Amino acid sequence: MVDETRSWADDRGTQTSTREERTHARSRHRHWRGRGEPSSERTCEGGNQPRPRNNEPSYAALDLGTNNCRLLIARPTASGFRVVDAFSRIVRLGEGLICSGRLGEAAMDRAVDALKVCAGKIGARNIADRRLIATEACRSAVNGADFIRRVERETGLALEIVDRETEARLAAAGCTPLVDPLSDGAVLFDIGGGSTEVVWLDRVETRDGGPPAAVIRAWVSVPLGVVTVAERHGGVKVTRDDFEAMVNEFTPHLEGFVKAVGPHNCGRLHLLGTSGTVTTIAGVHLDLPRYDRSQVDGTWLGAEQVRVVVDRLLDMPFAERAANPCIGVERADLVLAGCAILESVRRAFPCDRLRVADRGLREGILVELMRADGVWRQRAGATTT
Template identity: 25%
Template sequence: MLLAAVDLGSNSFRLEIGRVEGSLIERHGYWKETVRLAAGLGDDQRLSKRAIESACECLARMNERLRGMKGEHVRAVGTQTLRAARNLNEFLIEAQNALGYPIEVISGREEARLVFEGCTHTLPPSDKRRLVVDIGGASTELIVGRGFSAEQAESFRIGCVNATLRYFRNGTIDRASFKRAQVAAAAEFEEAIAAFGRWDEAYGSSGTIGAVSEILRAEGWTDGAITSDGLLKLRQALLGAGEIRRVRLRGLKSDRQEVIAGGVAVLAAVFETLGLTEMRTARGALRVGLLYDLLGRRESRDLRETTVERMQTRFGVDRAQAQRVGALAAQFYDALAPKASDELHKRLAWAAALHECGFAISHNDYHKHGAYLVEHSDLAGFSTTDQERIAQLILGQRGNLRKVAAALEDPERAGKILALRLAVIFSHARRAIDPPRWTLRSSRGAIELGVDGDWLARHPLTQHLLEEEAAQWDRIGVRFALRALP
């Protein structure tokens, strides 16, 4: 079986295809293009038209390599630049069309977790506590953990591209610019570093760290390990060049030259802040973590299930009620979308599992509180796209439908909102009931729900709630017909 991961990084886009061999994944194909997406993010935090075009051209080429692969075998994610982009939706529409597969935007901490998983799967097994550092184009991830599990993970909004653009904008490399870049990066790291505790060995992954390792090896300064002394020699060489265009270092690839100054400044800040003297490189990174995460979803317990259960515990969710609502919602959604994928059903199930987590804040407007908690919590295994969509389902479970008007424009999301709302209504008694006979049909602009007439007569409150529900849909221009079945 082949799995594929697409990493839409702030500096480079990478595609990795892996062949599953038992519990291991062997590289089957790899493709990388330097896109410099972060450089296309303007002061207004919008991606330029040219940046979007360049990204889509690259993704279209990747589509040729992915063509024919099943959707559930491919995962594409965006990182810091896309997290920051104000015109993200505009980008995603064009990018997904070019790639031919959905693209998720993941949070900084989720990116860090996946980086750690990717690195540790390519390192020798060890029970030592490991530090992993990943310097990307617009963010740096620091993670400490043991085995394949991250114990502490943080993402910081500084990387090789944005540091170069900010502190070496005119292409000049001097002591003042280098110091400003290093101090700015160190200031980012210092706020969160106390929580990391101790570790036994340090590893680095991704472009900047791999490039630095190769330079140090090629120049004969180290055997490829990144050391304090090696970094100092590299810094002196950059200062000696004086300008980015004049940098000449053995082992430095042309596509890395433009951003090496910012990357080295950030790495020097990592060494200074964490008190490191040596770091080794790890081949795996975000894309390898994505592959193993995909494999885990297919072959073993999905991490997202564990995350949802932990959130239920944390916020004291009534699990019996959540299960009742989830079971009914699944039945209603089956009637509305009989060919829906397992992944779509999972999103609905997770929304049902967490639909009452807002009770932990207040019973008043609990659906709004719950939506906020789901959208803004760090949920391991979930992309920000997943969290936003699940949050919209939770927000739309009751009350006025205008607050989820944008989601209702999408028939797939509208179907899940309707299914969850009906499940909440039929479960209002908070106990097991004998479900009635029912039929449910929906098309754009019209919903028809049929319910056993005798059952409705015995459950007047449910009938009243369903009539109120019909009125809510009518208010947004969707005709909702409730009829009693003979």
């Protein structure tokens, strides 16, 4: 296995983080005791863990969501970072949560199994710092905190249940390099399994040589995601009326955010989407024989191109969606719920352009950790001396 899987950087990166931010990031999870997006990253599951090429310090970011368990381990580069190991598995932790209010035993077992793989990968590296987060499923479940304690007992991983504001901020930090600097900003949306964050986002160039910093003008977190919407409305057979019902359920949650943004020129804004929904739309639009992150991340789609793909997905029977290499059987019952959430955002902000991001929370965590440690400032200093 080649473990140097991909680079993440921005060529405009040139704001040093505050001392408070650095202290906050350094203090997280120092007590850790522990010794995937289907094919968007090269992953190695189970059994024998990869042997590190060297002992260079790395940073780890883990995101346990309602649908997925995802890990990135990366090392800093001149203006970003290079991923040296990655893992992603669909665990559906939030399965049945909308009806019971609890995390189910089978779902928790699936998540723990995935987290054991993550613990092995983290333990195989020289980790300078880490942040391991859990989001909506653990936030809203009555037994969410109990599950977090179980995870630490069985895997050694101390997960942090983050609030919605933190989730929005991390998504923004991860996606900011893809905001068009010539625009008036972007409306970023992160469609998760149990919640969706929508952020009015701008960017500012940094002075430490690293990626640009996020400027959040307004944000909202909606307690609806692909899993919750699909469980409520169905995801296997979805009629156009079902689709409209999904859109209409989500739309009222955006009213306050639209007012916060106020009068705006959609021709000067663009949409920026980070989720399996938008990467799937891009993959289908490109007719990829298999999902390829290098062709999807950062690609631009016009409003009409998005509409055509969504119509195409609506016309597909479930079996055809499941057979599509950019969807797969594990996402075939969720993709139209995600498209409905996207459609709601598009109607609120009818921008001409959508940029697709195959990046998000984990990349935001890595940027915050590395910036707090001053890695780009140190590298810039070394270059000039």
